[in-house]
Amino acid sequence: MQWFRKAPKGKDGGIRLGDGASAGGEGGKGDRPRLMVAHFMLGNTYPFTDKDWETTLDLAEATSLDALVLNLGPEDWQLRQAQRAYSLVAAPKRDIKLFLSLDMNVLPPDPAVLVDKVLQIVGGGNAAQLRWGGGIVLSTFSGQQMDAGWRDVIAGVEQGLGEKVFFWPSLFLPPHEILAKDYVHGAFHWNGAWPMGNYTTDLDEDRAFLRHDKPYMAAVSPLFFTHYGTEGQWAWNKNWIYRSDDLLLPTRFQQLLSLPAEQAPSIIQVISWNDYGESHYIAPILGAQPGSESWTEGMDHEGFRWLVSFFARKWRDGASDIEALQSTGRVVLWYRPQSKSMTDSVDAVAKPEHAEWAQDLLNFFIVVPGDPSTSTTYTLTVLNGAQQNLSTMKFKDGEVVLHAIPYVPGPVRFEITDDRARVLISGDGKDITISGLGDGKHGEGGGGSKGWNYNMWSKVYRGVESGTG
Secondary structure: OOOOOOOEOOOOOOEEEEOOOOOOOOOOOHHHHHHEEEEEEEEHOOOOOHHHHHHHHHHHHHHOOOEEEEEOOHHHHHHHHHHHHHHHOOOOOOOOOOEEEEEOOOOOOOOHHHHHHHHHOOOHHHEOEEEOOOOOEEEEEEOOOOOOOOHHHHHHHHHHHHEEEEEEOOOOHHHHHHOOOOOOOOOHHHHOOOOOHHHHHHHHOHHHHHOOOOOOOEOOOOOOOEEEOOOOOOOOOEEEEEOOOOOOOHHHHHHHHOOOOOHHOOOOEOOOOHHHOOOOOOOOOOOOOOOHHHOOOOOOHHHHHHHHHHHHHHHOOOEEEEEHOOOOOOOEEEOOOOOOOOOOOOOOOOOOOHHHHHOEEEEEEEEEOOOOOOOOEEEEEEEOOOEEEEEEEEEEOOEEEEEEEEEOOEEEEEEEEOOOOEEEEEEEEOOOEEEOOOOOOOOOOOOOOOOOOOOOEEEEEEEOOOOOO
């Protein structure tokens, strides 16, 4: 049942979402639209030109995103890039919208400074702004230390823009404390995107927010790996992983899709579009990197972007698996090309914390269109390693198949055949290594990183129209 609706356009061209739903949740969750947005790091846009912004916006719209969430730091050039993005998105041809996430890990906790930044950005591109509940959406990363100071920020922005603010922050506090704050209009649980321990993802940490009347923005992410030490230019002392290997992204999406309308979140935020330092980017690398080249080079995440696009159509538009596919069969394959058993490493930074949580798994997302009048059985065959270890699995057409199998170092190849042994989809993956003493080559067949690398590689494989290879 499609309980959601597409949002109407406002008079100024901005999407006015959920105007009938107040900050307190009047109108009921089932009456609200569903949106898919992605976190975007302005801190990686120092060299961005207008062409880079247009490329980014085109791809974000092609990914079926409703908005980009601009993470704003303290530098003046970040403010200028945000202003440029708002100006470009305000053009009539654009459907995508923007809203700000004030990064309070680096911005000063000064309401006057924050108000000034918001007014300079939003005031110059009002039509680009995402709205909810009759107000402009304003978010944060952290900021709990300001507490009631946010009332001053909200009041200052409302006075400067002449319209309401819908404050939707990510505060790192217990759920009951966040939900009890009268200045918090919507809740966003950043760390819900990953398991916080050595277990598979679930909705346990979302429950308190999902049961509350305030609209909830749920987080999803393909993985988390960051690898910064304590010395040099990038001495941020961030070096850990979260468990991400066992079908994290599609499993999290399916769990959120399984919720009844009255319990579902209002927005899903993908973490992230371009945070290379934490390895969870879904877009091609563009702009500047924060010292993350050693673990992002050659690590294509197009598979994750395709999955986000697929689930966005299911989430927002109510599409079936086959409708969301929009074309021939697909296989998305992703995994870490360096085994968790790697021992040798040329790396000035230590092995990441929680490395023991890693799983040596090949992850498969498979969907093959079916004929309503028949049912075809397909076989996935995987060959892996120097000894060509064989793994097979049978499945039916017409629905999503998620499958994870253990891997060994060496090459990876798969094929999908129908019940007449015709090849529908096949392809080679990226070779898996067991050593951190790689050759530095990251293409298919390359020897991998010279250091600890728990980032993932992905690829999308397309089937043939007829089902014959």
